[in-house]
Amino acid sequence: MQQCLNIDPGKCTGCRQCELGCSFAHEEFFSSSRSRIKVFDLHDQGLFVPYTCTQCADAWCMAACPVDAIQVDADTGAKTVDTGVCVGCKVCTIACPFGTINYVSATGKVAKCDLCGGDPACVKACPTGAISYIDSDTAGFSKMQQWVDKTAAQHNVQT
Amino acid sequence: MKHVIIGAGPAGVSAAEHLRKLDSTAEIVIIGDEAEPPYSRMAIPYYLVGDIEEAGTWQRKNGKHFKNLGVKLIHDTVVSVSPSSVRLKTGKRINFDRLLIATGSRPVQPPVRGLNHPAVHHCWTLADAREIAKRMQKGSEVVLMGAGFIGCIILQALVERGVDLTVVEMEEHMVPRMMNAEAGAMIKRWCQARGVRIITSAHVIEVAQQTESEKTDVIISTGEALSADLIIVATGVRANLGFLEGSAIAVDQGVVVDRQLQTSIYGIFAAGDVAQGPDFSTNGTAVHAIQTTASQHGRIAALNMAGRKVLYHGSLAMNTLETLGLISTSYGNWQGVPDGDSAVAINADAYRYLSLQFDGDVIIGAIAIGLTDHIGALRGLIESRIKLGLWKDRLVEDPYRLMEAYLARTGPG
Ligand SMILES: Cc1cc2nc3c(=O)[nH]c(=O)nc-3n(C[C@H](O)[C@H](O)[C@H](O)COP(=O)(O)OP(=O)(O)OC[C@H]3O[C@@H](n4cnc5c(N)ncnc54)[C@H](O)[C@@H]3O)c2cc1C
Ligand code: SF4
Numbered sequence: 001m002q003q004c005l006n007i008d009p010g011k012c013t014g015c016r017q018c019e020l021g022c023s024f025a026h027e028e029f030f031s032s033s034r035s036r037i038k039v040f041d042l043h044d045q046g047l048f049v050p051y052t053c054t055q056c057a058d059a060w061c062m063a064a065c066p067v068d069a070i071q072v073d074a075d076t077g078a079k080t081v082d083t084g085v086c087v088g089c090k091v092c093t094i095a096c097p098f099g100t101i102n103y104v105s106a107t108g109k110v111a112k113c114d115l116c117g118g119d120p121a122c123v124k125a126c127p128t129g130a131i132s133y134i135d136s137d138t139a140g141f142s143k144m145q146q147w148v149d150k151t152a153a154q155h156n157v158q159t
Numbered sequence: 160m161k162h163v164i165i166g167a168g169p170a171g172v173s174a175a176e177h178l179r180k181l182d183s184t185a186e187i188v189i190i191g192d193e194a195e196p197p198y199s200r201m202a203i204p205y206y207l208v209g210d211i212e213e214a215g216t217w218q219r220k221n222g223k224h225f226k227n228l229g230v231k232l233i234h235d236t237v238v239s240v241s242p243s244s245v246r247l248k249t250g251k252r253i254n255f256d257r258l259l260i261a262t263g264s265r266p267v268q269p270p271v272r273g274l275n276h277p278a279v280h281h282c283w284t285l286a287d288a289r290e291i292a293k294r295m296q297k298g299s300e301v302v303l304m305g306a307g308f309i310g311c312i313i314l315q316a317l318v319e320r321g322v323d324l325t326v327v328e329m330e331e332h333m334v335p336r337m338m339n340a341e342a343g344a345m346i347k348r349w350c351q352a353r354g355v356r357i358i359t360s361a362h363v364i365e366v367a368q369q370t371e372s373e374k375t376d377v378i379i380s381t382g383e384a385l386s387a388d389l390i391i392v393a394t395g396v397r398a399n400l401g402f403l404e405g406s407a408i409a410v411d412q413g414v415v416v417d418r419q420l421q422t423s424i425y426g427i428f429a430a431g432d433v434a435q436g437p438d439f440s441t442n443g444t445a446v447h448a449i450q451t452t453a454s455q456h457g458r459i460a461a462l463n464m465a466g467r468k469v470l471y472h473g474s475l476a477m478n479t480l481e482t483l484g485l486i487s488t489s490y491g492n493w494q495g496v497p498d499g500d501s502a503v504a505i506n507a508d509a510y511r512y513l514s515l516q517f518d519g520d521v522i523i524g525a526i527a528i529g530l531t532d533h534i535g536a537l538r539g540l541i542e543s544r545i546k547l548g549l550w551k552d553r554l555v556e557d558p559y560r561l562m563e564a565y566l567a568r569t570g571p572g
Binding site: 042044049063064067068089090091103 | 199211454
């Protein structure tokens with residue numbers, strides 16, 4: 001069964017362990033700025049929000065890429081960037097209405113969440129259970145996914 | 160059902176693939192006049208720099224992709240269109256039930272004497288790129304006519320190749336259709352600081368062979384003559400419409416299409432650079448000659464060609480550009496509207512700029528320089544017409560709180 005990241009901002013304390021876990025899993029060094037999950041501090045609401053790609057079905061980044069550098073991982077459903085094919089044109093970064101695929105100037109390519117091949121490092125790093133990896137069909141589907149579905153419906157098409 | 164698509168660019172390919180997803184048995188044919196496998200023009204700059212081989216520009220890397228999908232590629236030119244068939248240059252006629260016109264655009268030839276000189280090239284097709292690659296040797300003198308979006312993209316490739324570059328732009332600032340005066344000036348200053356000579360508010364009058372050398376003189380409106388081994392013309396593009404003359408298909412700047420991307424003739428659709436379709440920002444129609452519009456148009460056209468009635472809410476202009484390492488982006492109505500507020504932050508020394516334009520408490524357009532993280536959220540805010548409420552004033556104070564506003568107003572927070 002396909003799984004997805006479920007994020008519960010209420011449980012997040014803003015410790016940023018997920019960012020460090022993510023950057024280490026992908027880059028082998030600890031760097032919040034190179035993390036593909038990012039914790040935002042909404043201090044007006046007294047809330048920390050971990051935020052990353054929800055692997056939307058009709059992925060905007062994938063549709064926009066001129067050279068087919070973004071593929072679907074058949075096992076996890078993650079949309080993954082093949083950095084050998086990516087030319088670094090950044091069109092995907094402006095096409096994704098969620099802002100979750102980003103240009104990395106150090107590599108000249110883009111990076112996004114790839115669900116770590118099915119064993120997400122952010123989930124393992126989070127000490128409070130604010131990020132979990134759950135079956136996509138499970139009830140209580142993440143709020144983030146609902147928002148994605150809602151906006152996707154608004155975007156471009158009215159039937 | 161037989162679907163015929165004219166043009167194997169991103170719009171045509173996106174349509175063909177979606178048609179196959181929607182109908183496993185339909186006959187799907189793409190007729191394209193370029194010799195190469197379907198490729199993306201957008202990747203040409205990376206070929207010029209030498210980052211990729213030609214194959215790196217191909218839209219699909221598996222050589223059997225189209226065959227496996229059951230999409231037939233025909234290498235030919237469509238010369239005319241009737242309500243149920245197209246005629247090819249080779250004389251053949253091909254019938255269709257549904258037709259998609261996805262013929263893209265071509266560069267315009269400005270009225271300049273001597274532009275047929277062999278040193279003059281456009282940079283639009285892979286064939287053009289091969290010619291330019293041959294001539295852009297380290298140290299060669301290159302004049303780039305036009306500092307619009309395409310010109311500026313090539314600029315980076317030329318500088319990386321080590322040519323001696325001069326840019327001549329007619330308007331007062333660079334990328335005039337993507338950046339306002341302030342942002343355009345910042346980009347110009349950045350490029351000049353890196354040794355590129357940029358002459359704005361000037362245009363080329365004549366290209367003439369030098370008498371005692373292989374080089375040419377490019378004579379510009381200031382009276383100066385610029386010596387050049389290679390002249391690249393990037394002064395704008397126009398939709399490829401010529402073959403539609405006499406077809407009764409309504410055209411204006413492009414092929415005029417409705418919200419289903421259907422032309423004035425039933426069963427005939429248009430997509431991509433050639434289409435003048437609904438414009439998200441104005442509620443009118445516009446040609447948005449960009450990659451994102453091409454791929455989206457392809458999808459919406461395919462849905463309607465396959466019989467689903469799907470209405471397009473319009474394309475949003477969006478561009479991102481890298482000029483010698485400086486990244487700039489613009490979205491939608493970055494000019495703003497009368498009575499609309501704006502939020503602007505400038506840091507000239509750091510080459511950072513962010514301008515948000517509002518209509519009421521909704522963002523309708525933006526320009527950013529030096530900002531790349533989560534940039535796509537701007538599209539989300541604009542296209543979903545997110546009402547910012549209290550967050551609008553916070554953004555007017557500090558537009559860099561964009562992601563906070565986005566999360567606070569869209570749900571995940
Ligand atoms: C150098 C360069 C850089 C670019 N960079 C960017 C960028 O960074 N971001 C961005 O958004 N856009 C960029 N663009 C623009 C982008 O490439 C176009 O918007 C996109 O290619 C449009 O796709 P299309 O399918 O509509 O048309 P095209 O890609 O032009 O494809 C149309 C095809 O139809 C063929 N054709 C035309 N007439 C006929 C006929 N009568 N019969 C048969 N075939 C025909 C053409 O030869 C062509 O192969 C760039 C373009 C260039 C040249
Ligand atoms: S930056 Fe890379 S992945 Fe993104 S659209 Fe360009 S080539 Fe594709």
